[in-house]
Amino acid sequence: MNYVNLMKIAKNALMRNKFRAFLTMLGIIIGVASVIAMLAIGQGSKKSIQDQMSSMGSNLVFIMPGSQQRGGVMMGNSSSQSLKLVDMEAIRLQSTNISAISPEVRTSGQVVYGNSNWPTSIYGGNTDYLSIRKFGLESGRLFTEREITTLAKVCLIGKTVVSKIFPKGVDPIGQTIRFKDIPLKVIGILSEKGENSFGQDQDDMLIAPYTTVQRRLLAIDYIQTILTSAISEARTDAAINDLQTIMRKQHKISKPEDDDFRVMSQAELVKTFTSISDILTTLLGAIAGISLLVGGIGIMNIMYVSVTERTREIGLRMSIGGKGRDILMQFLIESTMLSVVGGLIGIGLGYLVSAVVGTMMGWPVVIMTQSVVLSFLVCAAIGIFFGWYPAKKASNLNPIDALRYE
Amino acid sequence: MANNIIEVSNLKKYFQVGDLTVQALKGVNLAIRSGEFVAIMGTSGSGKSTMLNILGCLDIPTAGDYKLDGVSVSGLNRNQLAELRNAKLGFVFQSYNLLSRTSALENVELPLYYNSSVKAKERKERAMAALEAVGLTDRIHHMPNQLSGGQQQRVAIARSLVNDPVVILADEATGNLDTRTSYEIMELFQRLNEDHGKTIVFVTHEPDIARLTSRNIIFRDGWVVKEQMTGEKVSAAEMLKSLPVGDHEV
Ligand SMILES: Nc1ncnc2c1ncn2[C@@H]1O[C@H](COP(=O)(O)OP(=O)(O)O)[C@@H](O)[C@H]1O
Ligand SMILES: [Mg+2]
Numbered sequence: 001m002n003y004v005n006l007m008k009i010a011k012n013a014l015m016r017n018k019f020r021a022f023l024t025m026l027g028i029i030i031g032v033a034s035v036i037a038m039l040a041i042g043q044g045s046k047k048s049i050q051d052q053m054s055s056m057g058s059n060l061v062f063i064m065p066g067s068q069q070r071g072g073v074m075m076g077n078s079s080s081q082s083l084k085l086v087d088m089e090a091i092r093l094q095s096t097n098i099s100a101i102s103p104e105v106r107t108s109g110q111v112v113y114g115n116s117n118w119p120t121s122i123y124g125g126n127t128d129y130l131s132i133r134k135f136g137l138e139s140g141r142l143f144t145e146r147e148i149t150t151l152a153k154v155c156l157i158g159k160t161v162v163s164k165i166f167p168k169g170v171d172p173i174g175q176t177i178r179f180k181d182i183p184l185k186v187i188g189i190l191s192e193k194g195e196n197s198f199g200q201d202q203d204d205m206l207i208a209p210y211t212t213v214q215r216r217l218l219a220i221d222y223i224q225t226i227l228t229s230a231i232s233e234a235r236t237d238a239a240i241n242d243l244q245t246i247m248r249k250q251h252k253i254s255k256p257e258d259d260d261f262r263v264m265s266q267a268e269l270v271k272t273f274t275s276i277s278d279i280l281t282t283l284l285g286a287i288a289g290i291s292l293l294v295g296g297i298g299i300m301n302i303m304y305v306s307v308t309e310r311t312r313e314i315g316l317r318m319s320i321g322g323k324g325r326d327i328l329m330q331f332l333i334e335s336t337m338l339s340v341v342g343g344l345i346g347i348g349l350g351y352l353v354s355a356v357v358g359t360m361m362g363w364p365v366v367i368m369t370q371s372v373v374l375s376f377l378v379c380a381a382i383g384i385f386f387g388w389y390p391a392k393k394a395s396n397l398n399p400i401d402a403l404r405y406e
Numbered sequence: 407m408a409n410n411i412i413e414v415s416n417l418k419k420y421f422q423v424g425d426l427t428v429q430a431l432k433g434v435n436l437a438i439r440s441g442e443f444v445a446i447m448g449t450s451g452s453g454k455s456t457m458l459n460i461l462g463c464l465d466i467p468t469a470g471d472y473k474l475d476g477v478s479v480s481g482l483n484r485n486q487l488a489e490l491r492n493a494k495l496g497f498v499f500q501s502y503n504l505l506s507r508t509s510a511l512e513n514v515e516l517p518l519y520y521n522s523s524v525k526a527k528e529r530k531e532r533a534m535a536a537l538e539a540v541g542l543t544d545r546i547h548h549m550p551n552q553l554s555g556g557q558q559q560r561v562a563i564a565r566s567l568v569n570d571p572v573v574i575l576a577d578e579a580t581g582n583l584d585t586r587t588s589y590e591i592m593e594l595f596q597r598l599n600e601d602h603g604k605t606i607v608f609v610t611h612e613p614d615i616a617r618l619t620s621r622n623i624i625f626r627d628g629w630v631v632k633e634q635m636t637g638e639k640v641s642a643a644e645m646l647k648s649l650p651v652g653d654h655e656v
Contacts, residue, residue: 002522009519016507316503319464320565321492321520323485400464403503 006326010333024302025342027295028382032346032375033353034288039371040354042281044364049273055134055193058267061098061239063087063226063247066262081222082260087250088226095228095242097235100128104225105213109180111161111206118164122155122179122206124213125227130156132227135207140173140188148209151216155184159192160204182216184208236265292378296339300386303335307394314394315402328395335387336380343379347372410473411573411605412438412461417470419456419628430456432628433470438573438607443599445616446609448625454609455577457625461607462495462575463487475572492520496566498576502558504550504565510537511546514564521569536564539602540594556587563594573605574598580615586649592618593642618642 014021065080085103092101105124110117123129126148130137143154157172166172172186184206193202214220230239243263244256253259307314314327322330351367358365419431430453438444446454459465460472463479472479475494482490496517504513514533518524524532537546540560550558559579566574576595580588592615598604599620608619616622617640624632 005519005522012508012512016505312503313505316505317516317520318488319462319491319497320517321488321569323488323520325485326488326520398465400459403464403499 003329006329006333010330010337013330014334014337020302021338024299024338025345027298028292028339028342028379029295029346029349031288031292031295032343032379033349034291035285035375036347036350036367036371037353037357037365038284038288039281040350040365040367041357041363042277042284043366043368043371044358046274046277046281047366048364049270049277052270058233058270059099059230059236060132060266061228061230061236061243062104062264062266063228063243064262064264065224066259080260081220082251083223083226084221085223087247088223090250091226091228091243091246094246095239097231097239097242098228099231100132100229102126102129102132102227103210103223104129104227105210105218105220105223107180107213107217109217111165112178113165113175114167116165116167118161120158120161120204120206122208122213122217124208124210124217126210128229129207129210129227132229135193136191138189138191140186142188143209148211151211152209153182153184153212153216154187155179155206155208155212156188156190157186158190158203158205160201161206162189179206180217182212184212230265233267236267240265240268292375292382295342296382296386299335299338299383300390302338303331303387303390304393307331307390310394311397311402311405314397315399315405318397318399319403324395327397328391331391331394332384332387335391336383339379339383339386340376343376346379347376350375409440410437411440411442411475412436412607413471413473414461415471417457417460417472418468419453419460419465420468429628431460431467434625434628434630436623436630436633438605440572440605441599441603442621443595443606443619444608445619445622446607446625447611447613447616447622449611452625453628454611454625458575458577458607458609461573462497463491488520492517492569494572496569496571496574498559498562498566498574498579500578500581502550502555502562502582504558504561506550509547509549510542510553510561510564513550513561514568517565517569532568533564536568537561539567539598540564554587555583556590559583559587559591560594563591563598567598567604571604573607575607575609577609578611579608580610580612586646588615589618589642589646589649593646596642618645 063083065082088101088103091098102125106121108119108121111120127142127145130142137156140156142156143152147154155177157177162172165177166175172189174186176183176185178184190203190205190207195201210223214223228239228243230236240263244259247261247263248254248259251260317327317330350372354365354367357363414434414436417431417434418429421428421430434457446457448454456465460467461474463474467480474490479487479490505516511530511533514536515529518529518532534543534546537543540563542557542560542564545553545557550561553561580591583591595606595608596618599606606619608615610616617636620636620639622634622636623630624634
């Protein structure tokens, strides 16, 4: 028996009941489409976190005030004022694993120009702040060391803020804006950075010398965050170690449990987020996989019913020369065709759903070739696996018993 | 005799139903020559179908020997029997056994799908020729449910012809048809026998139908009790003319 003939026989048999064939495939279609879409969504969120990492600088290591335990009472993180400029200076002098360091202070408020105003945040740093946070200057200049020491009323401005408060055609550089009633002269415009993966607009900000933000806007003497750049990504762990040791010495802490600060790295943060998104992806994939399995059982069910229903057809085929193996192959090819065609439609639908989710909901989606290939192979395997038993049953029938079957 | 297509000697077929052994065939001897049109007659339960199924290699005898076209069938396995059916046998059933939702042409092509030496083009040509032989050239794309019983049986006969078998086996092939249509089908069988030289074994319990063949083998209780030549064979075409007009099936 040649396979071209068997394929035609199987195809004709399926075409005799198109609607039923379609319903049978529906399970597989939905299963495959959801596997692909779910994995695409999972992968998309993972990739956007990874992109975030490179855009924020994978060498970034930072210190935040940490929860202090004093007599078992947890103190809030944000209220902590444990980070001081002297800590930063000590780190700058002692750590050999960092290439740059900057304090960070920030506050939010209304920025005003003319009669336009806009709510935004202002970040204070030193001259290394931009390079540590991987910001660029599109035009204008960075503030100078001297402007830092003199608490100069100057700032850099993000693209979003520019578009919100400056009329078209006005060059912001040289203009004076007001933030919380303090006049600030715009000396540079930040390059566009877009949203980060948490949907935060990274162009909606001002950057000023930290002294200006600290003294003039907040009137505080501590700093909120210390940002550093490790010399290389490979040395982030060493940098973390340095910072912890130095900070403990500075704050006279003997046991790590007593830390009043937390050292974190961008890489570590990303690792945490990616592992969460990996768990999510696995979970979504597993649920989708179950629906694929249910689709496969649907095929087995239909094939099984169809063997019983078509017993006389099987008998007839045997009487005109069909061998057991021909019958077996026919039913196997039928079930494989159902699952493979269903799989292909499912892949198409999966792409469509991913694209729709991507554009309508603004979620990042990444379709992996592996998930497409894998779900296709799984489909073919399902067809063969779930088709085998009914097909075997059909092929073992006795011609005369099959013909006489009522 | 050299040109015996079918030779059966001391053939027995027992069925086991629970504790009971049903002796459907108790020791049958018969021979059918090439080009014969033979009717197997007998009352219901006499073993006709059992005999025909064994002749058609659909069932295996309990004992005895069966030679088809000079080859002893006893030693053959399932696959060899299937090949034999495909190459040498044609079946016509009482209930037509056409594939539903499948055109007349495709139904007739079916046996050739199981013969890998026949290519698509030849398959279609042969199916068309078989449909022409049964007078259904204008119905090739009709589905079984768009055909009358007589036409469906013609499709089934075309299907039994398409592989050019050495013998056509028919079990009560007119059993579901009215008198006139039965004669029309018998006329077709007579034509196939006389003009195309087909060997036909035709099971029936109706003496009127059996008269239209050249020899009758009568079964009773699993034995062949009588064999007789019909003498002057009656022409189905003549019988048709003598039928009152008006009950013609469309
Ligand atoms: N598969 C079977 N199992 C048990 N008994 C059977 C089977 N087939 C036929 N028989 C018995 O064998 C006898 C002959 O049956 P059959 O050849 O069908 O008769 P006919 O076709 O002449 O009416 C009957 O008694 C019938 O009950
Ligand atoms: Mg019978």
